[in-house]
Amino acid sequence: MIEKFLSQTSFTSQEDFMKNFEVKIPENFNFGYDVVDAWAEIEPDKKAMLWISDKKEKIEFTFADVKRESDRAASFFLSLGIKKGDRVMLILKRHYEFWFSIIALHKIGAVCIPATHLLMSHDIVYRANAAGIRMIVACGDKEVTDRIDAAMGDSPSVQYRVSIGPYVPHGWYDYNYGVKNAAPFVRPEHVNSNDDTMIMYFTSGTTGNPKMVAHDFTYPLAHIITGKYWHNLDEKSLHFTLADTGWGKAVWGKLYGQWISGACVFIYDYEKFVPVEVLEMIEKYHITSFCAPPTVYRFMIREDVKKYDLSSLKYCTIAGEALNPEVYRQWKELTGIKLMEGFGQTETTLIIASYPWIEPKTGSMGIRNPQYDVDIVDSEGRSVPDGEEGQIVIRTHGKKVLGLFKEYYRDKEKTARSFHDGVYYTGDVAKRDSDGYFWFVSRADDVIKSSGYRIGPFEVESALMTHPAVVECAITGVADEIRGQIVKATIVLAQKYKEMAGEGLIKEIQDFVKNITAPYKYPRIVEFVNELPKTISGKIRRIDIRNKDK
Numbered sequence: 001m002i003e004k005f006l007s008q009t010s011f012t013s014q015e016d017f018m019k020n021f022e023v024k025i026p027e028n029f030n031f032g033y034d035v036v037d038a039w040a041e042i043e044p045d046k047k048a049m050l051w052i053s054d055k056k057e058k059i060e061f062t063f064a065d066v067k068r069e070s071d072r073a074a075s076f077f078l079s080l081g082i083k084k085g086d087r088v089m090l091i092l093k094r095h096y097e098f099w100f101s102i103i104a105l106h107k108i109g110a111v112c113i114p115a116t117h118l119l120m121s122h123d124i125v126y127r128a129n130a131a132g133i134r135m136i137v138a139c140g141d142k143e144v145t146d147r148i149d150a151a152m153g154d155s156p157s158v159q160y161r162v163s164i165g166p167y168v169p170h171g172w173y174d175y176n177y178g179v180k181n182a183a184p185f186v187r188p189e190h191v192n193s194n195d196d197t198m199i200m201y202f203t204s205g206t207t208g209n210p211k212m213v214a215h216d217f218t219y220p221l222a223h224i225i226t227g228k229y230w231h232n233l234d235e236k237s238l239h240f241t242l243a244d245t246g247w248g249k250a251v252w253g254k255l256y257g258q259w260i261s262g263a264c265v266f267i268y269d270y271e272k273f274v275p276v277e278v279l280e281m282i283e284k285y286h287i288t289s290f291c292a293p294p295t296v297y298r299f300m301i302r303e304d305v306k307k308y309d310l311s312s313l314k315y316c317t318i319a320g321e322a323l324n325p326e327v328y329r330q331w332k333e334l335t336g337i338k339l340m341e342g343f344g345q346t347e348t349t350l351i352i353a354s355y356p357w358i359e360p361k362t363g364s365m366g367i368r369n370p371q372y373d374v375d376i377v378d379s380e381g382r383s384v385p386d387g388e389e390g391q392i393v394i395r396t397h398g399k400k401v402l403g404l405f406k407e408y409y410r411d412k413e414k415t416a417r418s419f420h421d422g423v424y425y426t427g428d429v430a431k432r433d434s435d436g437y438f439w440f441v442s443r444a445d446d447v448i449k450s451s452g453y454r455i456g457p458f459e460v461e462s463a464l465m466t467h468p469a470v471v472e473c474a475i476t477g478v479a480d481e482i483r484g485q486i487v488k489a490t491i492v493l494a495q496k497y498k499e500m501a502g503e504g505l506i507k508e509i510q511d512f513v514k515n516i517t518a519p520y521k522y523p524r525i526v527e528f529v530n531e532l533p534k535t536i537s538g539k540i541r542r543i544d545i546r547n548k549d550k
Contacts, residue, residue: 116246222403227257293320
């Protein structure tokens with residue numbers, strides 16, 4: 001399968017990869033037909049998905065199953081009047097109907113908008129009106145459907161609500177009844193061109209209101225590198241990415257690149273994250289490849305990892321936040337496996353990563369993806385020398401770049417601020433060493449300027465995370481008349497240290513940081529809190545801490 005899309009499939013070095021990696025983009029590419037249905041025709045019994053629930057349910061789906069079920073869902077959606085270009089929101093947790101529904105929407109040329117079940121009614125109103133959503137397909141949890149119903153009075157574009165059950169409220173369509181009684185699917189004419197919008201995501205909103213990111217139908221092809229070369233997958237792999245389907249990480253790690261590579265995706269459908277259950281899944285089902293954010297690894301290394309037989313696990317990747325070196329060290333010590341970091345955004349696919357043929361540098365995001373011309377620039381847009389901090393940008397050279405977003409939907413002003421003069425400005429600050437490895441510093445908005453020094457929160461947070469008292473932390477800047485800004489640490493303490501919260505522990509933590517990083521970076525203000533402000537996706541909202549301190 002993957003040979004259809006690549007000029008060369010195997011690489012032995014980064015030099016070989018950078019020089020020879022090339023994606024062959026078919027005309028009017030459609031992931032539903034050109035990948036899912038193609039696998040169903042070539043190898044109908046090939047396993048596509050192993051779905052497990054926390055209720056002890058287990059279902060295996062072949063590519064023939066996915067084709068059949070996505071065809072039925074597509075026929076059902078067409079019967080409701082959903083057509084090419086219509087925007088459809090999916091709020092489906094980790095239920096397998098997500099995979100059937102998203103492929104169905106691709107097959108009819110509709111625009112899929114995955115969303116998390118954690119959205120409140122006002123969040124749904126905002127998204128429905130921003131995108132002009134016509135239909136919502138949701139999990140049949142009363143709490144979720146009630147929030148959607150409460151939003152309907154202020155969401156005039158939404159015409160259809162569909163529940164996958166078990167609860168189907170009054171006024172909603174029953175997904176299971178609809179697909180069971182659907183007419184045989186007939187592929188519509190002129191489903192899509194490569195430039196049509198296929199999927200849209202709202203950003204996580206770490207610095208303000210979420211933006212709506214639009215990607216075209218070639219977007220899945222940009223994830224070949226994600227699945228084949230970052231996750232290091234082949235047709236024998238069973239890959240487990242821990243992510244809710246409401247976030248971009250789900251299609252990064254549980255769909256596009258994995259199925260193009262011929263891997264089987266492992267889905268664990270659970271309500272509450274329990275670290276030991278993840279370790280149990282890896283052991284019981286012989287997971288070969290695993291990807292999760294640093295927080296997940298941080299929780300797992302606090303468990304008795306040696307107790308589990310993880311011998312099937314050959315490869316581990318990490319993304320979503322910057323990786324603290326201490327987490328890398330402990331995971332390798334416990335499992336013998338290196339954590340291969342990757343960096344990207346909702347607006348892109350994988351920009352920078354550690355690949356199987358390179359030796360990862362602890363704390364580095366890795367080397368650039370050959371699909372993107374990545375640079376580090378100063379505030380004037382000029383390239384900076386190796387070792388100097390600057391903003392990560394992607395240069396387009398006037399050409400369409402595979403995997404780079406089309407626009408912020410319905411927001412030309414925000415699009416123009418981030419994407420102009422042939423350059424996309426990521427808003428992330430990093431530095432690059434002489435070997436081409438990139439090192440994350442912070443979001444551009446989070447850089448602290450103190451007494452002439454530029455301080456990135458990540459380095460201080462990494463130092464803090466090695467102190468046994470610290471479970472979570474956020475570093476922000478506080479205005480200061482003398483220094484301009486001073487460093488503040490907002491810290492969630494481990495349970496056994498909570499009774500020790502006070503001046504003595506603050507002094508201990510400050511001295512601890514001074515001994516690990518440059519003394520000017522230590523937090524002059526330390527605040528202990530029960531929890532940090534976060535986005536719905538779990539990312540820390542430093543902007544809320546800064547606003548509180550104004």
